[in-house]
Amino acid sequence: MSSINNISIGQSLTPPKMPTFGGEQTGGASFKDVLVDSIQQVNSMQLQADQAVETMFSGGEVNPAEVLTAVQKADLAFRLTMQMRNKLMDVYQEIKDIRI
Amino acid sequence: MLSNIFQSSTLPVLEQVVNFTEARHGVLAGNIANLDTPGYKTRDLSPALFQQRLKEAIETKNEPVSPTSLGDVADLSPGSMPVRQETRQIAAFDKVKDSMKSILRHDGDDVSMETQVNEMMKNQQQHNLAINIMSAQFRLLRAAITERVA
Amino acid sequence: MFSSLDVSTSGLVAQRTRLNAISSNIANMSTTRNELGQPEPYQPRYVTFQTDNKLSTPGGGAGVKIGSVEHSNEPPKMKYEPGHPDADARGFVRYPAVDMTTEFVDALEATRAYEANIGVIEVTKNMSDQALRIIA
Numbered sequence: 001m002s003s004i005n006n007i008s009i010g011q012s013l014t015p016p017k018m019p020t021f022g023g024e025q026t027g028g029a030s031f032k033d034v035l036v037d038s039i040q041q042v043n044s045m046q047l048q049a050d051q052a053v054e055t056m057f058s059g060g061e062v063n064p065a066e067v068l069t070a071v072q073k074a075d076l077a078f079r080l081t082m083q084m085r086n087k088l089m090d091v092y093q094e095i096k097d098i099r100i
Numbered sequence: 101m102l103s104n105i106f107q108s109s110t111l112p113v114l115e116q117v118v119n120f121t122e123a124r125h126g127v128l129a130g131n132i133a134n135l136d137t138p139g140y141k142t143r144d145l146s147p148a149l150f151q152q153r154l155k156e157a158i159e160t161k162n163e164p165v166s167p168t169s170l171g172d173v174a175d176l177s178p179g180s181m182p183v184r185q186e187t188r189q190i191a192a193f194d195k196v197k198d199s200m201k202s203i204l205r206h207d208g209d210d211v212s213m214e215t216q217v218n219e220m221m222k223n224q225q226q227h228n229l230a231i232n233i234m235s236a237q238f239r240l241l242r243a244a245i246t247e248r249v250a
Numbered sequence: 251m252f253s254s255l256d257v258s259t260s261g262l263v264a265q266r267t268r269l270n271a272i273s274s275n276i277a278n279m280s281t282t283r284n285e286l287g288q289p290e291p292y293q294p295r296y297v298t299f300q301t302d303n304k305l306s307t308p309g310g311g312a313g314v315k316i317g318s319v320e321h322s323n324e325p326p327k328m329k330y331e332p333g334h335p336d337a338d339a340r341g342f343v344r345y346p347a348v349d350m351t352t353e354f355v356d357a358l359e360a361t362r363a364y365e366a367n368i369g370v371i372e373v374t375k376n377m378s379d380q381a382l383r384i385i386a
Contacts, residue, residue: 046109053110053233054158057117057226059151061308064229068384071233075240075385083249214266218259221371222252225378236385 049074114234121227128220253307260313261367269360271295289336292346293321
């Protein structure tokens with residue numbers, strides 16, 4: 001995942017552009033891209049972990065600790081992405097409820 | 101649809117492993133109980149055979165379904181394909197269950213209490229591994245369903 | 251997967267075989283006739299160990315197996331007992347060349363080795379149980 005850009009002190013004093021949802025900021029990936037990218041990564045990590053488990057139980061020479069670590073990493077990556085998605089839904093709900 | 105949730109990850113494989121380890125545990129416990137019985141031949145369920153069948157079942161499951169492999173099904177509507185694949189997957193794992201019915205009989209050399217206990221311990225480790233991974237999978241599914249992370 | 255358990259078990263089996271040979275030696279310390287009833291002293295048995303590379307762990311460890319069960323070539327102990335039914339012409343009886351002290355020390359060593367292997371098995375089991383905590 002690419003990190004959110006830090007705001008450095010030396011930048012100009014013009015107010016920053018309001019980040020539109022899904023729009024491109026000047027010099028960083030948007031939140032949407034981060035989310036989509038992490039979903040794909042989570043999927044590939046899950047597939048890798050599944051493959052490691054299958055290899056281990058059908059007689060392959062893998063270290064059980066490695067397999068468990070892979071499973072746990074995939075698990076945590078999934079939960080992190082899920083949490084990001086939840087926050088996104090909350091933000092959307094809030095914005096939707098703004099009365100103009 | 102509901103049963104497909106449980107086919108997508110490693111759950112079928114883990115279920116087979118747990119079944120095998122439990123069956124083998126019973127056989128090994130019988131061996132240890134009969135250590136001093138005269139004329140007793142120890143029995144075992146072959147883990148090598150089980151792993152082979154499991155490997156074949158996994159490969160069957162992972163094969164991409166192509167229209168030609170469905171035989172004489174000319175109807176390629178979306179409804180027909182998943183059923184075929186599912187029956188093939190279930191049939192593949194049935195072959196694994198068959199491997200649990202073949203009991204090996206040793207003829208007595210190199211069989212001692214230590215080897216039986218050793219086999220039982222290895223069997224237990226495998227069982228615990230499978231159970232723990234399975235419960236982790238279930239927790240993950242539950243997190244996805246309830247949309248709650250923790 | 252858990253090949254270190256196999257290696258330790260091979261150690262247990264080997265030490266137990268050794269202990270069997272030692273107990274057979276001690277039991278037959280005074281045996282002056284063989285199984286056919288002829289006056290021939292018992293020959294002490296010795297077990298040799300051999301590294302078994304078929305039982306190997308991924309890191310390079312190897313198991314142990316019994317190389318051979320040898321009969322000792324030491325000459326029998328002669329004791330002067332003219333009244334013994336198995337005494338030879340000069341009145342000497344041939345007893346097996348079994349030194350009880352040596353055998354007992356070997357038995358202790360085999361027992362300690364057996365316990366050490368059991369200790370290794372405990373450590374292995376503990377490590378696997380801890381590994382399960384990754385996922386819990």
